[in-house]
Amino acid sequence: MSVAMSGAELAEAIREIDSDAVTDHSDDAVWVTPSSWPDVAEKLRDLEALRFEMLTLLTTVDYVDHFEVVYHLVSLSRNRTGVVKIRCGEGRVSPSVPTAINVWRGADLQEREAYDLMGVNFDGHPNMKRLMLWEGFEGHPLRKDYLR
Amino acid sequence: MGPNFLDNAFFRNIYCNLSESDDVRCSGGGWLGDGLLPGGFEWLAFLITAILMAAILITLVLNASLVFIWAERRLLGRFQSRIGPNRWGPYGSLTPIADAVKTLFKEDIVPAAADRWVFNAAPVIMMVPSLMVLAVIPWGTGTFLADLNVGILFIIAITSLSTFAIVMAGWGSQNRYAMFGAMRAVALLISYEIPMAISLLGVLMIAGSLSLVSVVEAQNVPFILVQPLGFLVFFIASVAEINRAPFDVAEAESELGSGYHTDYSGMKFGLFINAEFTATILSSAVIVAVFLAGGRGWGFLPSQAWFILKMVPVLFFIVWTRASWPRLRIDQILSLAWKGLIILAFINVAVSAILSFIWPAPSTSELWLMAAINFGVLIVSVFAISSWFGSGPVSTPRMSHDEALPRPRPAGLSAGGDS
Amino acid sequence: MIGMGLMRGLAVTMKTAIRGPVTVQYPDRRVGLLGAAREADLSFFRFLVRRPKDAVKAVAGFATVEAKIVQGTRFRGQDFNWYEERCTGCASCAKFCPLGIIKIETSPSGKLQQEGEVFNIDVFDIDIGRCMFCGICVEVCPYDALHMGSGFERGQYERKNLVITVEELKAKKKTPSTWFRPQQEAAGYNPHSGEDRPWTEAGRHEQPGDKKLTERWVDER
């Protein structure tokens, strides 16, 4: 049975990597800052105590005043799951998060989809093109202010 | 020696009615007497009879391809636990005709980028070799258009023509799928010409003639028994030559749409399909003539009937393999030809050469002896080749067992318990 | 030895060919001589003697019999069954339809009945050209007035003909599917039998003619 790491545990572990990274934590999730993300992500994958080898789900949520990128991580060897969230685009302006593709290859298509439908930019992604919709489509349909 | 169709009663009657031939076989005259045409016009009688015979044979073969299409669809259906066509006509037997009518009424599309001449000529050329092979096949006693003394050579030469048609279709339609199919088909056809020709050498050595009629006459024992290895190679090669499963890479519908005839529609497409099925029928006819003693059989049926009866199992096997086996990849097909079949064919040639050196004109009992030796050669060489091609042990999944045992549940609860 | 796997494959296809087809034919079934005899409920020889004409037809492959399609009683068909007597015009179905394809227009009828005022239903259009037969309209109907149908033959040449109107719903023979109607299933009703189901037997509520109900709604007032 996999164990879900609580937000507090995860927050503590991430603070050890980068003391300024954690902004907040809840029961099951931890919020980190976008700037610290590339470093934190790599450590989350590589540190012996954590070993989150797999990024199962990457998604974005539009909370009207800001966007949130949600990472669901799984450690196959430790049989644990963890949730990391990043707030970005405060005030709905240019939401962007550093890409995780160098750490988890599985972020590739998911980041492209998130960019396509939610308009969150993943800096450093080598192929940041629309995935589902065609080039030249205006707007990002999953945003709450998107009107047909 | 007069025209060869004189052996056949029907055509002899027509010919002898028309001409004042002095052939002994015409001595009884025709049904209506002798010589409707004046003397000196034997050539006209010959021409009329020959054209009539060609017309009958071509019509029969083309119609047979319709029957074969129906039979194949019914059989494929059976093999796939379906019914197959059963709506139009008794047991769906008129379905190919309905298909033909439909194909005729379809729009004839020529792609804008296509090379029109090449594109339009390809299906016609595709039909040519199928119909030309018809000429030398001895369908029964006297039922053949030409007893060429190079009959087998003629078949091998003419069937190569279809390569042209396929390349023309692939190139002319300016479609990449078609081009892929055409390139594959060319590689395949050229490769399989060689084992096909070499596998026939053994037959020729024993029969002592290239004429198909003589080959049939030489088969006191069917050559499938005398030349089992030659038969195996020839059968595989001819299935490959006619682009049938498991060698249908040229039209590989799961990869290339439908290969070289992707862009064809209407009756041009129909011609391709018809040529394919005609080629299947004719190659099975060649197999029957060369390896299954042609129209030879017991007296209670005419020789033509024996010939057709022998074609049935060959065609059935071709359909059966089509239903059962997937397609090989083009590189595997080529390596099968160059590394497997050619070697087998050469082994066959060597053994046959020795045997025919020992028995230059084999009697029936000597043929049986040859058959026994050749079966030994078949088994040994196929074993040797397959150990070379061998695929190694097949692994199965290891089962990862569940550590957690099921929690105990209260007993006595049935599945259909009421809710 | 190479080739044994191929031979086993041939054996499997041959076995299947001998076992025979499993196809269900529709709209009618072509039968051979044996099938025709079985269909006529006669032994093979009796069939030959008694009905030689049919036997010849069957041998020629022209004999057809009606196709039998076995379907579950919960089959969600496309001809909706609507019981006018049960409907109050509350429009729950229209509200909860995920696609919004039900159009209801009501007008007050002016007469009071037991469970409150009853509305005339002027329009009850179901655009089954866009319907996905999820059955949620049936699930949310509080009065068991709407049922899924059991039919599936409604091919039309124009999309506009795919709209089921209130007149059609009223006139239709009622063969409701037992989808989300467990009481129908418990009663053993099979919609494919073609039996007309009166509105009094379709729902889970008491019949308004019931004594208890009269007490509850009329006498108490």
Add this chain to the structure above:
Amino acid sequence: MTLNSESVIVNVGPQHPSTHGVMRLRVAFDGELVTDAEMVIGYLHRGSEKLAEERTFTQVVTLTDRMDYVASMTNNQAYILAVEKLAGIEPTPRGVWLRMISAELQRIVSHLVAVGFLLQDLGAMGTPLMYTMREREDVLDLFELLCGARITNSYHRPSGVFQDAPDEFWPRLELFMANMPGRIDEYEQLISGNEIILSRMRGVGVIQPDMMINASITGPMLRAGGVDWDLRHRQPYEYYDRVQFDRPIMDESDNYSRYLVRVYEMRESLKILRQCIDQIEPGPARDADVPFVIRPPEGDAYVPIEGPKGELGFYLVSDGGISPYRCKVRPPSLINLTLLREMVIGLPMAAMIVTFGTVDINMGEVDR
């Protein structure tokens, strides 16, 4: 000897017999060999996630049917589990067993379709496909008894299933369970030992397990690479901790092992089904107190399940309203395609088609 020839770019799809839907692969060929591949998707994008935001929680079940239309029951299951976690609804035991039964039947169907169409890609004239479709029909008949629909089931509801299985369902299920092992053996006879298939599928499309983990690839593909990762076992949801089953693992990580793992998983599914039938308990199939319109508290929930194609999950965010604020699907089909380019480069065209087939995707789920 190599020839420096211009590579040919071929559009495989969007309409192509072997792209399993409307998908387009732009492939550069050098002769028969693939030198580059890029996938272009979105032809079937229907905006299901956006549509879900304006439907009530129960109405969204109908949308999940249409994502992976080969495995609607498992989609329903994943979605309903997410809703139950979000709203804190406790399902009834009989409902859970029925959900497991339907999900395992659906897994068999999905694997049947995967195997059948894989053999179709291999050029087997549709014979194995017809056989697998024949068995699929049996399962679809069972689904018709259960819920009146064959493909778009919408069978699961928060707190259970919408209606208990009818009486005639159980004997039919037993009949299916009795027939199925023999049928699977038949496929194995027809397919597994066939030399043509062995030569075409073994050692082709190999992909390293650590690479797969890094690329989030899950499901039979990962298990064919030697990684024992099955969410039914690792994160037991529903009552999967009460049933015993094995997980077939292969180490080759090639096309053949992916195929074989699916065949063996069908047998395991039958085992699970048997235990479900033995253990199912009487009771209501659904909690009558759970209303049609539910209002989960604010928050988010993600529940992954082991779908037939990989980890299938729904991430739901609620703002306390009657419809999900955000509904995100974790589509295994899409994410398993991440490494497609790496897998097919250097292969001949025919092997590319087969490799693509063993990933087992469903375009309804890739594009949503």
